[in-house]
Amino acid sequence: MQEGARTSSPDGRRQRWVEHRRERRQEFVQGALAAVRQHGADTGLDEVAASVGVSKSVVYRHFADREDLFGAVLDAIADDVLMPRILGALGEAAQATSEQLSLDADTVRRVVRAFIAVVDEEPQLYRFALARASSGLDGDFVASTERQIAQALSALLGDRLRELGRDSGGAEVWAFGVVGMVQLATQRWFDQRSMTADALADYLTVLATGGLSGVLSPP
Structure with missing residues (x-):
């Protein structure tokens, strides 16, 4: 028994x-996220280390370099x-459309x-992500997140179309x-703020549902 315990201990x-x-x-x-929220897109290792309360050398014990850390942040x-x-x-x-077997403007909106809200509520994280888009998530933050969202949205619409035969x-x-x-x-709106977030969502919904009507129309 003791020998077995010694064997498993390492x-x-x-x-x-x-x-x-x-x-x-x-x-x-998490400390880096807090630092970015406070200092913005130009946050460096000094601010991250200060946020956690350690020296930069301690940070380097857990990350290969700055890009490794910032990739994890992205x-x-x-x-x-x-x-x-x-x-x-x-x-x-998906829950709403399961009852009507389709997608409408409300569900698209x-x-x-939701996307606009994240950008609006987390401006510093958004700026940081755009500035360092080549780190993390297979080397392209924007393309990777777009792909994940589009695949999920495509699955939702595809299910509804198949249910309709x-x-x-x-x-x-x-x-x-x-x-x-x-x-x-949204990126353009983020820089210009030419309308409210709700107005932007309304415009984009009109454009999106216009294309959706074409997908849903009989051939």
């Missing part, structure tokens, strides 16, 4: 060390800030408004077109 210690490093990395990522922006809001809106849309081939084209349009238009 694995247990190793697992605890791996978990400790994972938790420590997460602590630094992943957190996508996974913890952006995607939960978008997927939550898509979940609500719900998804569009219709060809779902246009669902992906529509979804990727809408997501690209919303992303670019």
Whole structure:
């Protein structure tokens, strides 16, 4: 029994060390998010280290370099800030459309408004993500998040079309077109603020549902 315990002990210690490093990395990522929210897109390692209360050398014990840390921060922006809001809106849309077997302007607007809300409520994180878009998420933050959102939206529309006995081939084209349009238009709006967030959502919904009517129309 004692010999077996001695044999398993190194694995247990190793697992605890791996978990400790994972938790420590997460602590630094959360500290970096707080630093970005306070200091903006130009946040550097000095601000991150200060946010966590350590020296830069301690940060480097857990990340290979600055790009490793900032890549993890971008992943957190996508996974913890952006995607939960978008997927939550898509979940609500899926529940709503299951009753009517279609997509309408209200469900489309719900998804569009969720994206705009994240940008509007987290301006510093958005600026940081755009400034460092080549880090994290397979090397392209914008393309990766657009792809995730478009695939989820395409799946929703595709399901509805199949339930209606219709060809779902246009669902992906529509979804990727809408997501690209919303992303670019929101980025422009973010810089110009020429209208309210609600007005932007209304305009984009009209454009998106105009294309949707074409997808839903009989051939």
